[in-house]
Amino acid sequence: MVPLFFVYFALVSILAGVLTVALRNPVHCGLALLTLLLHVSGLFVLLNAEFLFAVQIIVYAGAILVLYLFVLMLLNLKTEERHLHQRYAITLVATLGIFGELLLLVLRSPFGGAKGDAPTSAVLEVGGSQAVGLKMFSDYVLQFEIVGIFLLGAIIGAVVLAKTPTISDERP
Amino acid sequence: MAFELLVLAVPALPLLAVILNGLFGNRYSHRVAYWLGCGSVGVSFLFALGIFAEMLATGATREVVAYPWIFGGTLTVNLGFLIDPLTCVMLLVVTGVGFLIHVYSIGYMHGEEGFTRFFTYMNLFMVSMLLLVMGNNYLVLFIGWEGVGLCSYLLIGYYYDRVSAAKAATKAFVVNRIGDAGFLLGIFLVFVNFQTLDYTTVFARAGQLSTGMATTIALCLLVGAIGKSAQIPLYTWLPDAMEGPTPVSALIHAATMVTAGVYMVVRNHVLYDMAPLALSTVAWIGGGTALFAASIGLVQNDIKRVLAYSTVSQLGYMFLACGVGAYAAAIFHLMTHAFFKALLFLSAGSVIHALAGEQDIRHMGGLRAKLPLTHLSFLTGTLAIAGIFPLAGFWSKDEIMAHAFVHGHYALYGLAALGAFLTAFYMFRLTYLTFYGESRVEPHAAGHLHESPWIMMGPLIALATLSVIGGFPGVPPEAGWFHRFLNPVVGTTGPAEAHEGSTGLLPTLMGIATAIALSGWALAHYLYKIRPAAAHELADRTPRMYRTLLNKYYVDEFYDAGVVEPLKRLGAVWDWFDQRVIDGVVRAVGRLTETSAAFSTLFETYIIYGSINIIGYSNHLAARVLRRLQTGMVHHYAAIIVAGLFLLVHLLWVWWTGSSSVGLAAR
Amino acid sequence: MVPLAAYVVVSAVLFATGLIGVLIRRNFIIVLMAIGIMLNAANINLVAFSHYLDSMAGQVVALFVIAIAAGEAAVGLAIIIVVFRAKIATNVDEINALRW
Numbered sequence: 001m002v003p004l005f006f007v008y009f010a011l012v013s014i015l016a017g018v019l020t021v022a023l024r025n026p027v028h029c030g031l032a033l034l035t036l037l038l039h040v041s042g043l044f045v046l047l048n049a050e051f052l053f054a055v056q057i058i059v060y061a062g063a064i065l066v067l068y069l070f071v072l073m074l075l076n077l078k079t080e081e082r083h084l085h086q087r088y089a090i091t092l093v094a095t096l097g098i099f100g101e102l103l104l105l106v107l108r109s110p111f112g113g114a115k116g117d118a119p120t121s122a123v124l125e126v127g128g129s130q131a132v133g134l135k136m137f138s139d140y141v142l143q144f145e146i147v148g149i150f151l152l153g154a155i156i157g158a159v160v161l162a163k164t165p166t167i168s169d170e171r172p
Numbered sequence: 173m174a175f176e177l178l179v180l181a182v183p184a185l186p187l188l189a190v191i192l193n194g195l196f197g198n199r200y201s202h203r204v205a206y207w208l209g210c211g212s213v214g215v216s217f218l219f220a221l222g223i224f225a226e227m228l229a230t231g232a233t234r235e236v237v238a239y240p241w242i243f244g245g246t247l248t249v250n251l252g253f254l255i256d257p258l259t260c261v262m263l264l265v266v267t268g269v270g271f272l273i274h275v276y277s278i279g280y281m282h283g284e285e286g287f288t289r290f291f292t293y294m295n296l297f298m299v300s301m302l303l304l305v306m307g308n309n310y311l312v313l314f315i316g317w318e319g320v321g322l323c324s325y326l327l328i329g330y331y332y333d334r335v336s337a338a339k340a341a342t343k344a345f346v347v348n349r350i351g352d353a354g355f356l357l358g359i360f361l362v363f364v365n366f367q368t369l370d371y372t373t374v375f376a377r378a379g380q381l382s383t384g385m386a387t388t389i390a391l392c393l394l395v396g397a398i399g400k401s402a403q404i405p406l407y408t409w410l411p412d413a414m415e416g417p418t419p420v421s422a423l424i425h426a427a428t429m430v431t432a433g434v435y436m437v438v439r440n441h442v443l444y445d446m447a448p449l450a451l452s453t454v455a456w457i458g459g460g461t462a463l464f465a466a467s468i469g470l471v472q473n474d475i476k477r478v479l480a481y482s483t484v485s486q487l488g489y490m491f492l493a494c495g496v497g498a499y500a501a502a503i504f505h506l507m508t509h510a511f512f513k514a515l516l517f518l519s520a521g522s523v524i525h526a527l528a529g530e531q532d533i534r535h536m537g538g539l540r541a542k543l544p545l546t547h548l549s550f551l552t553g554t555l556a557i558a559g560i561f562p563l564a565g566f567w568s569k570d571e572i573m574a575h576a577f578v579h580g581h582y583a584l585y586g587l588a589a590l591g592a593f594l595t596a597f598y599m600f601r602l603t604y605l606t607f608y609g610e611s612r613v614e615p616h617a618a619g620h621l622h623e624s625p626w627i628m629m630g631p632l633i634a635l636a637t638l639s640v641i642g643g644f645p646g647v648p649p650e651a652g653w654f655h656r657f658l659n660p661v662v663g664t665t666g667p668a669e670a671h672e673g674s675t676g677l678l679p680t681l682m683g684i685a686t687a688i689a690l691s692g693w694a695l696a697h698y699l700y701k702i703r704p705a706a707a708h709e710l711a712d713r714t715p716r717m718y719r720t721l722l723n724k725y726y727v728d729e730f731y732d733a734g735v736v737e738p739l740k741r742l743g744a745v746w747d748w749f750d751q752r753v754i755d756g757v758v759r760a761v762g763r764l765t766e767t768s769a770a771f772s773t774l775f776e777t778y779i780i781y782g783s784i785n786i787i788g789y790s791n792h793l794a795a796r797v798l799r800r801l802q803t804g805m806v807h808h809y810a811a812i813i814v815a816g817l818f819l820l821v822h823l824l825w826v827w828w829t830g831s832s833s834v835g836l837a838a839r
Numbered sequence: 840m841v842p843l844a845a846y847v848v849v850s851a852v853l854f855a856t857g858l859i860g861v862l863i864r865r866n867f868i869i870v871l872m873a874i875g876i877m878l879n880a881a882n883i884n885l886v887a888f889s890h891y892l893d894s895m896a897g898q899v900v901a902l903f904v905i906a907i908a909a910g911e912a913a914v915g916l917a918i919i920i921v922v923f924r925a926k927i928a929t930n931v932d933e934i935n936a937l938r939w
Binding site: 002005006010014015017021024028029030033036037040043044046047048049051052055056059060063064067068069070071072074075077078082083084085088091092095096099102103106107111113114115116117118119120123131132134136140143147148150151153154155157158159161162165 | 840841843844845846847848849851852853854855856857858859860862863864865866868869871872873875876877879881882886887888889890892893895896898899900901902905906907908909910911912913914915916917918919920921923924931
Binding site: 208802804805807808810811814 | 856858861862863870931932934935936937
């Protein structure tokens with residue numbers, strides 16, 4: 001069963017990704033992105049990451065994507081007649097080529113690493129969220145705080161950038 | 173030691189006068205100048221007397237070396253002096269007669285602007301002549317030789333603002349130079365053969381020479397003598413040299429310089445005795461010149477020119493004497509000639525001075541009453557030169573002719589006799605035309621007529637006395653005190669004086685000589701005193717001969733056309749060559765330099781500056797190319813970032829970890 | 840069982856897609872979306888390894904990534920709004936005032 005779901009989620013994710021970058025209408029791209037996000041979270045489920053699955057849908061699909069769509073609607077962009085750069089082909093081919101090579105390299109090399117201390121059974125015992133929490137607030141507290149500050153900075157930056165310019169903002 | 177000092181002082185004193193008068197003469201009065209000039213020569217004369225006394229006492233030939241001059245290598249030459257009887261005679265003549273002429277010049281050149289310059293040059297002449305006669309090697313002789321040539325140039329051209337004087341001076345120097353070229357060849361040959369230039373060494377080893385080499389050397393030296401002593405063919409400068417002041421003519425061309433050639437031949441008699449061909453050349457040139465010059469002197473109208481030709485003629489006699497082997501007789505005649513020729517020139521100078529510069533005898537006459545003392549001295553000189561017994565000229569000239577006859581040179585004797593006749597004739601002609609007869613003096617000169625001051629008359633009287641008694645040291649001929657004095661130098665190696673069995677011959681020859689002289693006088697007396705018109709009639713009846721003689725046989729014109737003009741044209745050719753070819757080369761070098769300079773400028777501008785500018789340009793170029801990266805387009809930057817990232821990852825993966833993308837197929 | 844390699848391949852392909860989108864699209868907002876795709880691909884990779892290596896670290900970091908994606912989206916969109924207000928353009932290749 002699991003492989004089937006995996007194949008479905010993976011294929012649709014890839015398809016949705018391709019559509020996101022290939023569609024002409026930005027709103028259509030946004031919708032494709034939504035599809036992608038949902039299916040990626042499906043992949044998370046298959047990997048026993050329930051917390052992340054939930055967070056993905058709530059934050060990424062529910063907040064970030066909505067934000068994208070808000071701005072898209074706000075700007076009310078017209079569909080351009082050219083949605084890709086000039087000479088996009090060369091970039092496409094080059095990137096595909098390099099990436100293909102890197103992928104082959106990756107698959108050829110042995111991967112694996114040291115096993116951690118949280119096998120699936122242990123995780124299922126405490127529950128996904130708790131497991132994440134336990135790890136985050138013990139080993140990764142500093143990073144957590146830093147991300148928090150980063151988000152603060154982002155908020156302030158976004159607010160400052162996007163607020164309506166008042167008369168005092170104008171240069172004399 | 174004292175003797176050496178005496179010897180060195182003789183030329184040194186006039187040299188000192190030259191330096192003082194030459195460098196500082198314009199700072200003091202003429203009186204100081206002439207005291208220095210005459211005084212130095214006078215003291216030299218006294219020292220010469222001292223040397224003479226020493227020579228009489230010891231009779232030894234001495235050499236005094238003043239300065240070791242050239243040494244090293246094969247050539248060693250000292251500035252040295254040789255004192256032997258010949259030198260003593262020459263010293264006395266040069267300093268004695270020179271002193272008298274210097275004293276005379278004080279009066280003659282009085283008031284001249286170049287007074288000090290005159291005495292400087294005269295003293296320089298004395299120095300050169302003394303070096304010439306006193307030198308103990310050919311090089312010192314040559315220095316004196318050239319020195320007297322230079323001084324004759326300076327003194328003949330004394331009146332430098334006169335074109336004729338300048339030309340005459342140049343002519344004298346150039347003709348002398350031609351002679352000197354031959355002279356130098358002779359000196360070179362002497363050195364080549366003997367490796368030394370000292371007289372003593374050369375004469376001692378002269379016997380080693382082959383006859384041919386001796387003849388060559390003798391002839392080369394003779395060329396110099398011909399130039400210096402105005403023999404045929406290099407005599408043309410002497411008559412023109414009369415452009416100089418009269419004391420100059422007296423000193424240089426009568427008493428001293430021209431006799432340098434005779435002295436040289438006598439000094440080198442060892443060489444000449446080995447070369448009979450050279451000796452006969454000397455004799456014939458002498459004899460020929462004697463007659464030739466006498467013939468020209470017959471019809472000249474300038475008082476000094478007549479005396480000049482007579483000098484050339486008398487020098488011919490001296491050469492004739494040398495040529496027949498009578499070296500002592502040549503020197504004897506040199507001495508007596510110095511006396512009476514100087515006397516004649518100075519008297520002529522007195523006449524010219526009295527007539528305010530008139531020199532043409534056609535404008536003289538009847539001066540006997542106005543200038544008695546001058547007349548007396550001039551007459552004395554004329555008697556002496558004509559060879560009237562018992563004045564000095566008789567003894568010396570007769571001795572020459574007798575020696576020639578006795579040794580079988582009858583043709584030369586004939587030449588000499590004819591020359592003596594002509595000499596007597598033209599000298600008395602000169603005397604009569606100047607002092608006797610109707611006065612033909614121009615009015616402007618007549619008012620000036622007065623006897624010369626005592627400073628000029630004194631030397632005249634002294635010279636007249638010498639002309640009278642100066643012959644007696646040489647009496648009897650070939651056996652007098654003079655000959656015995658000179659015997660160590662000239663007597664023993666010459667052809668033997670054979671007088672045995674000819675005791676009756678000598679008085680006969682003396683009588684013939686006197687007869688010749690008297691007949692010459694008689695003819696002149698007839699033509700110029702008794703019937704003056706007869707001279708003109710004679711001239712009119714033989715117009716062509718008269719004109720030829722008057723124009724000196726056109727020799728000067730011949731030389732001009734034959735020698736001078738071609739040389740001038742050759743000079744023009746060299747000038748063309750110099751201007752076009754040599755200067756062309758120089759200019760080409762200049763242009764080459766210019767071109768290379770232009771080239772180097774180009775090089776500097778384009779290559780050096782270019783290479784410096786290239787740094788800037790390449791910077792510019794690089795910037796222009798790399799600038800294109802800054803497109804301002806963000807996606808371009810993104811692409812570059814991605815590319816760089818991939819490159820980094822690839823490098824890291826492939827090189828660092830060691831796996832290779834090439835081995836993909838194998839895995 | 841799905842092999843780890845499969846997840847890695849999926850992640851790689853999604854990442855490539857996102858990268859291509861960043862480099863090709865003219866619309867800035869779509870570019871931001873493409874960046875979001877790349878971040879998601881990274882997340883998949885992290886979680887997959889976390890699962891297969893029995894570690895929670897992957898999930899924790901994936902959480903952080905999502906947070907950062909949010910921040911980046913916000914700031915990026917704010918910039919777009921500023922640019923749009925200044926009437927320059929919203930197409931990436933028209934914002935080239937900083938060219939040489």
